[in-house]
Every structure is written in structure tokens, then in C-alpha cells.
Amino acid sequence: MLPNFFVVELHAVELPFASARNRAPNMTGPRMIQPYPEPFLGFADEQVHTKWYIELLTTFETSDAYRTVTVRYLIVDANSSYNVLPKSLRLVQEQIQQNADLLACQSSLTKLAPLEAVLFELDGTICESLQVHTFVLRNMLQEMGFNADTVTKEFLYDIVVGKTKDEIALSLFPDDLPRRLKFMEDEEAQFRKEVTHVWTKEGFGRMRRWIERRKFKRAAVTNASRAHAEFIISKLGLSDFFDAVITKDECEHGKPHPEPYLKALEALKASKDHSLVFEGSFPGVKAGVAAGMPVISLDFKAPFDLLMEAKPAFVIKNYKNHKFWDALYELEKAGRAPSV
Structure with missing residues (x-):
């Protein structure tokens, strides 16, 4: 002892x-x-x-x-x-928060006035699903013969966080296209089998009410299949919330290509100059910016320096960020017609 x-x-x-x-x-x-x-x-x-x-x-x-x-x-x-944290991780978290707060202080959304449309990714932006995805992926890899000691949390996060499903499958099976396609289909199917409930990110209820009361157009834009997107939307109780849902099934190119967001704007009949994007991944932020819209990046899963290369307008952990709400109210104020 x-x-x-x-x-x-x-x-x-x-x-x-x-x-x-x-x-x-x-x-x-x-x-x-x-x-x-x-x-x-x-x-x-x-x-x-x-x-x-x-x-x-x-x-x-x-x-x-x-x-x-x-x-x-x-x-x-x-x-x-x-209860402790590695010193290196603590310093990284503090640096991310400081940089995010600085970015939020310097950002303005008033150029979007009057706002007419809001576009959302689903996974990691509206709902908390990363834990379930990594759980499913771990089981699949072990069933395929990966050593259990190799498939650690760090290994899974390294191949999942900030990546599209195509990139994940490519990293696992670089020389086998049929196996990659089957793997992506199986992962989504297993995810739907495992999930009984999906939780929204903190503060999304307030975000939803703010959007609905102002009757903004809204779309879900995802690299997932339509079956997977509709499953998530149903579990979230948002089937009547979105005016359009754009998935990989409708696009020749997925994120980080701007095509999914450009198709969403077309479906909504909305202008990129008056639309706002919410994203939860590095490829998604790049896609929204490439489509000509400011992007709100949620959560800190990608390295901050890498995330900054994509040039998000805001970086927030969830929808409760006070500086972000101040910017929304400034945007709303800027969009009001001057009194006569």
C-alpha cells in the first residue's frame, strides 16, 4: 500500500x-x-x-x-x-477561450441586415452526437478486426473530429472505394439503431424561438444522407422547423465545397448577403464562408489555429454566449426601418 x-x-x-x-x-x-x-x-x-x-x-x-x-x-x-487536467490541456483550453472571446468582441453581423435566412448543420451544431458516433465507430472497427487497445478515444477523435464522413472512410480504407461507401452507410444505420434520444446544444431552444418569432427562412445543410438527416431532425422534434433540408444525396460535392450551402440558398430563395450559417466542423465553416456567408462556429473541436484559417465570424461554445446575442440584437436593430 x-x-x-x-x-x-x-x-x-x-x-x-x-x-x-x-x-x-x-x-x-x-x-x-x-x-x-x-x-x-x-x-x-x-x-x-x-x-x-x-x-x-x-x-x-x-x-x-x-x-x-x-x-x-x-x-x-x-x-x-x-480531479485534474494535464497542464498542457489546461493551457490549450485557456488559449482557445481567450482567442474566442477576442474574436467575438471584434465581430459584427450588422452587414447582414435585414436578416432573412438562417442555415444550420445538424451534428455538433444543433445536437450533441459525437459521443454516439465514436461509440458506434469503435464497435464497427473492433468487429472489423482492429485491436481494441488501438481504438482509443484519442484515436477515434483524431479520425472523427472536424472530418466529413467521406474523409473518415478515406482515412480508414484509402484504396477500397466500395468498402468506404458501405462503411458510411453502415455507420449511419448503426447510429440510428443505437440512438433513442438526441440532445440539443445548450441554448438552442432560445435560438429557435428567436428565429421562429421573426419568421426567418431556415434550412438544414449536412454531408449526411437524407435518411440520416431526417432521422436526426425527427428525434430533435424539428420536422416542422426547417423549410429545406440539403443532404449529400442532392449534391455532387460535399463540404468543404460551397455547393451544399449554395443549394440551400437556392431552395430558400434567399440571398447570401442576408443569410447566416451555424456550423460545428472545420469543413463546414469553410463551406459556408466559400458560399459567401458569415459563419458561427460552435464548439472547440478543431485546433483554434486551423479553425481561424476558415475565417468564422464568431466562435462560441453554445448558444448561451452573451457577446453573440449582443451581436444578434445589434443586427436586428440595424435591420429596422427608420421611423418617419
Whole structure:
């Protein structure tokens, strides 16, 4: 027993299951306990001294299902248990937030006045679905023979975050077009099978009411198939919200090409000079900007420097951002006819 040493769970795979049931050593490595030199910060910015890590097979369960995955546990020098973040990750998060706040302060949407149309991506923009997509993708890759220890959360995020489905399939099967097409179809089908409920991003209810009360035209624009898009829209209760839905089935080119957004403008009979885009991925931001519209980028999944190359008008975590709402009200004010 090691007095004054505590275990911190790190990089636990996100799964739609409840608490851990049991743990057993993962004996695939040459040694069970390995040194862990990276410095950590606690949530009060105090230094936490890391010692070692051990990878354990951990079972997560609900009343009727369970799954076992590899979780890395850190052993730290401390007098009590800790919730901590790697120092490097903490600094990255702070830099992203500072840059996003600066961008928000410098942005204006008044040139869109009067606003007439709002265009949305679905996944990652209106709904929270990344966790389910990575869960489905993990199962599919393991069924195809990928080593379970290889298909980590970091591996999945690296091939999923900020990528189109075509890019994901291309990275997995670069020389096999039929397999890529089947993989994309199977992933969407499995996603629809797994999902029983889809959650909207924080603050979207307020965004929806603001749009509906002003009777703006609205469209969903996605690289997903029509079947998948309609499934998500139905689960979100937005079947009567959108005036148009543009999917990969209607487009020769997907995002980051501007074609999907240009088709949406055509379907709505709206001008790019009076339309606003909400996006949740780097390719999507590029597509909206290339179509000639300002883009609101939600969430911080892409590296900030990369995201800035796409030139979004705003970067916000969710629809509760106060600076963003200030910009919307300024836009609304600019669109009002002057009193006589």
C-alpha cells in the first residue's frame, strides 16, 4: 500500500453507460505500472505531482448492458483525491477561450441586415452526437478486426473530429472505394439503431424561438444522407422547423465545397448577403464562408489555429454566449426601418 498516493482516472473512454463495475490489469504491456512525467494542474491551479500510470480493463454497466474498455489511471502524490487536467490541456483550453472571446468582441453581423435566412448543420451544431458516433465507430472497427487497445478515444477523435464522413472512410480504407461507401452507410444505420434520444446544444431552444418569432427562412445543410438527416431532425422534434433540408444525396460535392450551402440558398430563395450559417466542423465553416456567408462556429473541436484559417465570424461554445446575442440584437436593430 502506498500512503498519500491516490489514483486519478485519465482518458476514460466516453460510453453511454453508468458507473464502473470492476477493474482488472491490462496485461498487454511489458510492465503494469509505467512512469508518467507530464505535470498536472488541479482546478485551483495548484501543482499536482504525477508519479505513474497503470492501464486497467474497466467494465461500465447499466441494468441491462455492459462494456469493457481500457482506462488509464494516474497515481499522483497528494493528500486527497483529485480531479485534474494535464497542464498542457489546461493551457490549450485557456488559449482557445481567450482567442474566442477576442474574436467575438471584434465581430459584427450588422452587414447582414435585414436578416432573412438562417442555415444550420445538424451534428455538433444543433445536437450533441459525437459521443454516439465514436461509440458506434469503435464497435464497427473492433468487429472489423482492429485491436481494441488501438481504438482509443484519442484515436477515434483524431479520425472523427472536424472530418466529413467521406474523409473518415478515406482515412480508414484509402484504396477500397466500395468498402468506404458501405462503411458510411453502415455507420449511419448503426447510429440510428443505437440512438433513442438526441440532445440539443445548450441554448438552442432560445435560438429557435428567436428565429421562429421573426419568421426567418431556415434550412438544414449536412454531408449526411437524407435518411440520416431526417432521422436526426425527427428525434430533435424539428420536422416542422426547417423549410429545406440539403443532404449529400442532392449534391455532387460535399463540404468543404460551397455547393451544399449554395443549394440551400437556392431552395430558400434567399440571398447570401442576408443569410447566416451555424456550423460545428472545420469543413463546414469553410463551406459556408466559400458560399459567401458569415459563419458561427460552435464548439472547440478543431485546433483554434486551423479553425481561424476558415475565417468564422464568431466562435462560441453554445448558444448561451452573451457577446453573440449582443451581436444578434445589434443586427436586428440595424435591420429596422427608420421611423418617419
